Amino acid sequence: MRHPLRTLLLVFGLATTLSVALLCGTPASAATSSLEWAMLSKVNATRTAYGLRALPMRADLNYFARKQSLAMATRHALFHSNLSVICCYTLIGENVGYGPTLTRVHLAFLASPSHRANILDRRWGGAGIGVASSGGYLWVTEIFRAPY
Numbered sequence: 555m556r557h558p559l560r561t562l563l564l565v566f567g568l569a570t571t572l573s574v575a576l577l578c579g580t581p582a583s584a585a586t587s588s589l590e591w592a593m594l595s596k597v598n599a600t601r602t603a604y605g606l607r608a609l610p611m612r613a614d615l616n617y618f619a620r621k622q623s624l625a626m627a628t629r630h631a632l633f634h635s636n637l638s639v640i641c642c643y644t645l646i647g648e649n650v651g652y653g654p655t656l657t658r659v660h661l662a663f664l665a666s667p668s669h670r671a672n673i674l675d676r677r678w679g680g681a682g683i684g685v686a687s688s689g690g691y692l693w694v695t696e697i698f699r700a701p702y
Contacts, residue, residue: 589656589685590616593694596660597673597681604674609698615682619695623684626650627693635695645700647672652693656685659694672698 591611598608622635632650649669653659663669679701686693 587685589692590620590683593656593660593683593685593696594681596656597683597696600660600664600673606674606676609678609681612680612682612699615680615697615699616684617682619682619684619697620686621684622648622650622695622697623686623693626652626695627686627688627691630689632693635697645677647675647678647698649673649696650694652691654691656692656694659692663696672696 594609594611602608618635625635626632632652634648634650649663649672651659651662651669653662663673673696675698677700678698680699682695682697684695684697
């Protein structure tokens with residue numbers, strides 16, 4: 555019998571880590587939604603439980619994460635963004651998924667080896683979170699980047 559969270563993740567999530575171009579930016583502003591802050595809090599609680607530093611929210615990453623989540627929610631389809639169209643080369647990781655609550659999405663990410671690896675990667679220096687709501691689901695994009 556399959557574990558329900560693993561099944562949820564297989565249906566609702568994808569993860570990747572790439573070396574691509576990324577816009578250099580500043581910390582997130584007050585424009586970051588409460589759902590985005592809540593998801594970053596879940597990520598950082600997991601990281602600190604494993605002895606890793608908490609990641610700051612980055613406005614440049616939020617912009618692209620939010621754009622990706624809105625695109626997935628609009629199409630009701632899960633897919634990765636094309637981060638190679640941005641500038642400033644660095645190591646980057648992306649988790650995308652959807653589910654009925656942020657907690658369910660986060661637990662599904664942790665149940666997947668590739669998503670979990672992105673969340674717990676020691677190389678990350680910042681994160682951006684995008685959350686969009688559509689069709690009773692929250693569409694989530696987490697973008698992680700190495701320090702410059």
